[in-house]
Amino acid sequence: MKKTLIVLSALAALAGAAHAQSSNVTIYGIVDSGIEFANNGKDSVSRVQSGSLAQSRIGFTGTEDLGGGLKALFMLENGFNVDNGSLAQSGLLFGRQAFVGLGSAAGTVTLGRQYEPLHSLHVKFSTHAVGFGDASAAYVPAIEDVRLDNSLKYVSPAFAGLAMTLFYALGENTALPAAGKSYGNLLNIQANYDNGPLAAALSYVSKRKTAAAPDNITKNIAAAVSYDFSLLKPYLILETVRNDLSSAAIPNYDFWSLAMDVPLGQGRLNFSYGSLKNKSAANANSRSYGVVFDYDLSKRTTLYTGYSKVSNDAGAGFGVGSANGSEVAAAGPGYDPRALIFGIRHKF
Numbered sequence: 001m002k003k004t005l006i007v008l009s010a011l012a013a014l015a016g017a018a019h020a021q022s023s024n025v026t027i028y029g030i031v032d033s034g035i036e037f038a039n040n041g042k043d044s045v046s047r048v049q050s051g052s053l054a055q056s057r058i059g060f061t062g063t064e065d066l067g068g069g070l071k072a073l074f075m076l077e078n079g080f081n082v083d084n085g086s087l088a089q090s091g092l093l094f095g096r097q098a099f100v101g102l103g104s105a106a107g108t109v110t111l112g113r114q115y116e117p118l119h120s121l122h123v124k125f126s127t128h129a130v131g132f133g134d135a136s137a138a139y140v141p142a143i144e145d146v147r148l149d150n151s152l153k154y155v156s157p158a159f160a161g162l163a164m165t166l167f168y169a170l171g172e173n174t175a176l177p178a179a180g181k182s183y184g185n186l187l188n189i190q191a192n193y194d195n196g197p198l199a200a201a202l203s204y205v206s207k208r209k210t211a212a213a214p215d216n217i218t219k220n221i222a223a224a225v226s227y228d229f230s231l232l233k234p235y236l237i238l239e240t241v242r243n244d245l246s247s248a249a250i251p252n253y254d255f256w257s258l259a260m261d262v263p264l265g266q267g268r269l270n271f272s273y274g275s276l277k278n279k280s281a282a283n284a285n286s287r288s289y290g291v292v293f294d295y296d297l298s299k300r301t302t303l304y305t306g307y308s309k310v311s312n313d314a315g316a317g318f319g320v321g322s323a324n325g326s327e328v329a330a331a332g333p334g335y336d337p338r339a340l341i342f343g344i345r346h347k348f
Contacts, residue, residue, distance in 0.1 A: 030054050033082040034343020036303070037083070038320070038328040039143035041312075041335025050082040051324030052132040052341050053294070053304055057096055059237060063103075073110070074100040081324070097147065107156045116153045117165045117190035118144045118203045118222060124192075125224035125235040127259045127270035130323065132341055133290025133306045135257035135274020137321030142276065143220070143239055145207075146325075148186060163193035171209070174215070179214030197228035216245040229274050233261040251280035257288075267295035270306075276318070284315030284333075300347045309338035 001087070036049040048220035050056055077096040079088035089095020099112030115123075119130070120258030126134040138144060142338055143158055148169035156164040171184015181251035186207035193200045205220035222239035241253040257274035270292045278284035307318045314334040327335045 006259075009059045018082055020201055022290070024064060025060060027058070027060055029058040029348050030056055030345060031082060031348075032056050032323070032343065032345040034341045036328075036339055036341045038333040038337070038339040040319075040329060040337045048083045049322070049324075049341065049343070050084075051079075051088075051326075052322040052343055053128050053292070053302075053345050055088065055096070056082050059096070060142045066102075069149055070102060070104045072100070073108070079324075094099050098150040099151075099153075101153075103164045105157060107154055110153050112151065113147060113149050114153055115147050115168075116145045116169075116205070117153075117167050117188045118205050118220060119146045119164075120189065120226050121192075121201045121203050121222055122237065124199065125226055125237050125259070126257070127235070127261055127272055127290075128292060128294075128323065130321075132320075132322040132339075133270065133308045134259065134321070135272045135288040135290065137323070138274065138286070138288040138308075138310050138318050138327075139253075139255060139276050140321060140325070142253055142318075143222075143241060145186065145205075145209075157276050158194070161195050162191065165190045165192065169320040172242070176211065176214055179208075181216035183208050184213050195261060197230075198226075200225045210243070210245075210250055213245045213250060216243050218243050231263070235259040235261075251278050251284070253278060264284040264293075266297075267293060269293050276316075278316065281315055283313045285313045287311045288318075288320075294345075302345045303343070305340075305344065307338070307340050309336060311336050 006176040032051045032054050034049050034052050037046050057077055057079050063073045064072040075097050076094045078094050079096045081088055097113060099110045099114050101110030103115045122136040123129040126136050128134055130136045150172055151169040154166045156320045167188040169186040173179060173183040176183055188205045189271040190203040201224045207218050210216040219242050224237045226235040237257045239255040243250045243252055246252045254277040263268045272290040274288040276286045289308050294302050294304035296302050310318050310320050312318055312330060312334055317330040317333040319329040320339045321327045328339045330337045
């Protein structure tokens with residue numbers, strides 16, 4: 001009995017020490033699910049959908065003060081599907097984010113699996129962070145890469161509201177030896193400006209990630225702006241996608257979207273319209289429409305409903321996107337998918 005008490009006391013002491021050492025660690029998450037009535041332009045389906053407005057997740061983040069203004073930081077974020085309990089991001093344990101780094105007055109450097117800054121631009125300048133009803137959600141990955149493995153990111157301090165982000169992801173190419181060591185690498189330089197109600201961003205991406213043409217270099221240039229008028233908040237994104245070896249199979253695109261938030265008491269009404277023009281193939285353009293109303297039952301729980309539609313030309317086959325990456329795919333080129341959603345989102 002005495003030995004048992006000694007062991008229990010020791011375990012309690014260790015648990016207390018571990019708790020004290022990890023007191024700067026935060027556990028957080030989102031659980032989002034809804035009932036979706038979808039049509040791919042030909043057939044209809046009703047389903048329980050996970051993470052339409054915001055992908056369901058659980059995350060761990062923390063910092064340690066190292067003294068002299070230096071701190072260590074980390075983030076581990078898992079994505080999962082509420083409808084069946086499975087892992088998202090192709091089964092990765094921390095598929096949303098996994099990085100560690102150092103921060104100081106000179107800026108922050110992080111390494112790991114991280115969001116491409118261009119994706120952060122689309123998140124900031126859309127109504128639901130590239131979620132259901134947002135134009136950008138319909139056109140991933142044509143206009144952005146979302147997140148990348150093996151990446152290094154530097155974020156500068158903000159000066160008069162302006163901050164710079166330098167991002168480089170290593171492709172670590174072994175699949176295509178003839179393509180060279182730089183195949184798969186991606187460079188993203190981005191400027192972000194925040195000054196009261198005004199926000200703006202400018203992003204440049206250069207990458208070699210086209211398996212059919214390993215020597216091809218794709219360049220994305222995007223600009224975005226928003227202004228909070230209190231009664232409404234409009235967002236505008238303009239983006240071009242250009243390839244050195246462009247063709248119908250490796251198309252150039254012009255994308256733009258206009259979105260708007262309108263506060264309504266404890267809720268808000270959101271509108272989004274986007275246009276994607278294929279510059280390398282005839283009759284292959286697409287347009288995206290979305291309207292979403294979300295109502296806050298509390299600071300952590302939100303009810304929402306929304307409708308989204310993608311209108312494709314005869315040569316385009318884009319689907320209705322959502323935050324979880326699971327789209328309502330078009331039945332084929334020229335079909336117009338659409339979806340109606342009723343859901344609930346809880347943050348913890």
